[in-house]
Amino acid sequence: xxxxxxxxxxxxxxxxxxxxxxxxxxxxxxxxxxxxxxxxxxxxxxxxxxxxxxxxxxxxxxxxxxxxxxxxxxxxxxxxxxxxxxxxxxxxxxxxxxxxxxxxxxxxxxxxxxxxxxxxxxxxxxxxxxxxxxxxxxxxxxxxxxxxxxxxxxxxxxxxxxxxxxxxxxxxxxxxxxxxxxxxxxxxxxxxxxxxxxxxxxxxxxxxxxxxxxxxxxxxxxxxxxxxxxxxxxxxxxxxxxxxxxxxxxxxxxxxxxxxxxxxxxxxxxxxxxxxxxxxxxxxxxxxxxxxxxxxxxxxxxxxxxxxxxxxxxxxxxxxxxxxxxxxxxxxxx
Amino acid sequence: xxxxxxxxxxxxxxxxxxxxxxxxxxxxxxxxxxxxxxxxxxxxxxxxxxxxxxxxxxxxxxxxxxxxxxxxxxxxxxxxxxxxxxxxxxxxxxxxxxxxxxxxxxxxxxxxxxxxxxxxxxxxxxxxxxxxxxxxxxxxxxxxxxxxxxxxxxxxxxxxxxxxxxxxxxxxxxxxxxxxxxxxxxxxxxxxxxxxxxxxxxxxxxxxxxxxxxxxxxxxxxxxxxxxxxxxxxxxxxxxxxxxxxxxxxxxxxxxxxxxxxxxxxxxxxxxxxxxxxxxxxxxxx
Numbered sequence: 001x002x003x004x005x006x007x008x009x010x011x012x013x014x015x016x017x018x019x020x021x022x023x024x025x026x027x028x029x030x031x032x033x034x035x036x037x038x039x040x041x042x043x044x045x046x047x048x049x050x051x052x053x054x055x056x057x058x059x060x061x062x063x064x065x066x067x068x069x070x071x072x073x074x075x076x077x078x079x080x081x082x083x084x085x086x087x088x089x090x091x092x093x094x095x096x097x098x099x100x101x102x103x104x105x106x107x108x109x110x111x112x113x114x115x116x117x118x119x120x121x122x123x124x125x126x127x128x129x130x131x132x133x134x135x136x137x138x139x140x141x142x143x144x145x146x147x148x149x150x151x152x153x154x155x156x157x158x159x160x161x162x163x164x165x166x167x168x169x170x171x172x173x174x175x176x177x178x179x180x181x182x183x184x185x186x187x188x189x190x191x192x193x194x195x196x197x198x199x200x201x202x203x204x205x206x207x208x209x210x211x212x213x214x215x216x217x218x219x220x221x222x223x224x225x226x227x228x229x230x231x232x233x234x235x236x237x238x239x240x241x242x243x244x245x246x247x248x249x250x251x252x253x254x255x256x257x258x259x260x261x262x263x264x265x266x267x268x269x270x271x272x273x274x275x276x277x278x279x280x281x282x283x284x285x286x287x288x289x290x291x292x293x294x295x296x297x298x299x300x301x302x303x304x305x306x307x308x309x310x311x312x313x314x315x316x317x318x319x320x321x322x323x324x325x326x327x328x329x330x331x332x333x334x
Numbered sequence: 335x336x337x338x339x340x341x342x343x344x345x346x347x348x349x350x351x352x353x354x355x356x357x358x359x360x361x362x363x364x365x366x367x368x369x370x371x372x373x374x375x376x377x378x379x380x381x382x383x384x385x386x387x388x389x390x391x392x393x394x395x396x397x398x399x400x401x402x403x404x405x406x407x408x409x410x411x412x413x414x415x416x417x418x419x420x421x422x423x424x425x426x427x428x429x430x431x432x433x434x435x436x437x438x439x440x441x442x443x444x445x446x447x448x449x450x451x452x453x454x455x456x457x458x459x460x461x462x463x464x465x466x467x468x469x470x471x472x473x474x475x476x477x478x479x480x481x482x483x484x485x486x487x488x489x490x491x492x493x494x495x496x497x498x499x500x501x502x503x504x505x506x507x508x509x510x511x512x513x514x515x516x517x518x519x520x521x522x523x524x525x526x527x528x529x530x531x532x533x534x535x536x537x538x539x540x541x542x543x544x545x546x547x548x549x550x551x552x553x554x555x556x557x558x559x560x561x562x563x564x565x566x567x568x569x570x571x572x573x574x575x576x577x578x579x580x581x582x583x584x585x586x587x588x589x590x591x592x593x594x595x596x597x598x599x600x601x602x603x604x605x606x607x608x609x610x611x612x613x614x615x616x617x618x619x620x
């Protein structure tokens with residue numbers, strides 16, 4: 001327990017020190033990586049612990065981003081817009097979850113339905129290029145995307161809003177990431193989290209023990225949707241821009257790949273996976289989108305065929321086998 | 335009067351395309367239980383086969399005849415290299431075929447470029463009153479009926495169909511009777527792929543050929559097969575009829591985009607009421 005707390009303290013201190021040693025460009029890039037970590041976390045919460053594979057995290061991310069944009073442009077209060085982003089995504093998750101979990105749709109069908117919702121959102125938002133598709137002052141803009149989304153600012157009553165330039169934004173996102181990671185870890189350890197793990201292991205048995213499986217699945221799905229929506233809102237505020245690309249097939253695939261690389265069911269793994277994949281793609285990123293799509297596809301196939309438990313856990317297991325183990329001291333025979 | 339006839343024709347046509355495109359998936363997903371997210375890319379490969387064949391100077395009809403063979407072969411290749419390791423692991427199959435879908439779109443984009451290529455629509459027009467309708471649309475309907483009949487006949491009246499249905503129910507028993515189940519899986523997967531190749535090829539002159547062609551269809555065909563439920567052919571046809579009707583009616587009233595949204599929303603509500611799909615309560619069979 002103390003070792004875990006020490007690790008937490010070291011991680012938080014390291015995170016806090018990073019902007020002091022990195023260039024501004026790296027700070028900005030790291031900020032968006034942390035936003036992606038939140039998105040990966042949202043998938044691991046539902047897939048790693050609830051055992052429910054959702055291809056719709058990109059949809060919640062996108063809906064959160066668009067809601068942030070609409071609310072931010074219309075009210076100018078970005079804290080409110082961030083809440084709007086999380087709430088909009090949670091509402092979509094609640095609707096989808098009600099119809100699927102209470103309809104007792106199987107896990108496969110659920111995954112396919114979340115995927116189709118994402119794809120159809122892509123087309124619907126893409127078809128809003130006409131200026132008449134506007135909510136208040138916010139034009140949806142079709143495939144060109146929504147522009148002029150306000151940056152995140154700290155709005156205290158009775159003071160002019162304080163715009164978060166890169167370094168404070170970095171700290172704000174880092175604080176959110178740490179807070180949500182801690183909340184997620186607490187949720188997983190709670191009574192609710194244990195029942196959730198039971199559902200993952202054997203849904204029918206859990207139900208026969210008297211737990212309402214549908215309701216619990218719905219709750220964790222809504223929470224996960226809210227986290228993804230929050231990440232989407234942060235993303236829109238980070239770049240002042242969002243377009244239907246967030247609903248694309250490759251974006252949905254990325255979220256799953258992050259969690260598969262890091263290994264599911266640990267929360268930390270999802271974060272490590274998102275960081276690793278994003279660093280790698282931004283170093284290889286000079287190549288075109290087409291190469292990225294081929295590479296992403298092949299990575300997915302290879303991981304599924306060779307490392308079904310996740311890339312990092314697989315590599316670690318292999319390393320553990322290969323490394324000479326310190327031989328435990330044998331008790332001397334008397 | 336003419337308007338009614340033309341609208342009815344349009345609705346029938348929408349249903350026929352849905353059935354034609356979803357049939358391959360109904361075999362692979364409905365029968366084998368393999369969720370193949372690369373199914374829409376099989377459609378796309380079928381369309382590209384027609385493009386390549388017509389670019390060599392042959393007619394569209396030759397392309398449509400060749401496409402099922404080409405895509406069927408691709409199906410064999412994919413089944414041998416990827417799918418066969420993943421039978422029984424549905425989520426893993428889904429992830430791997432998703433990767434395959436991304437890789438195929440990327441590879442075709444590298445080979446042919448990202449632009450939409452047109453193929454001239456063969457056949458002329460006929461008229462209903464003041465309205466002119468492409469004869470090719472009638473051909474599409476005929477192909478939908480034809481491939482439906484072919485699939486039904488294959489699985490109900492041939493030895494291969496009998497063995498395939500038995501294998502899907504109890505592979506161990508079939509192996510005990512001296513048939514290699516791995517071969518049957520391969521053959522069924524290839525047949526599903528070939529059907530998709532045919533569907534994509536038939537639709538190619540109407541939709542244009544582009545690497546992301548599958549994206550427009552994948553949501554539709556999966557919804558159709560899921561709503562169809564366990565009785566695959568009749569279920570898929572019924573679901574195609576209901577969903578095609580919803581889609582085309584809403585499309586006529588507003589835009590095709592809202593037609594798709596209405597179709598998806600309708601399907602999700604329907605699954606809340608009939609979780610097993612439309613044919614969930616019917617007597618089981620193909």
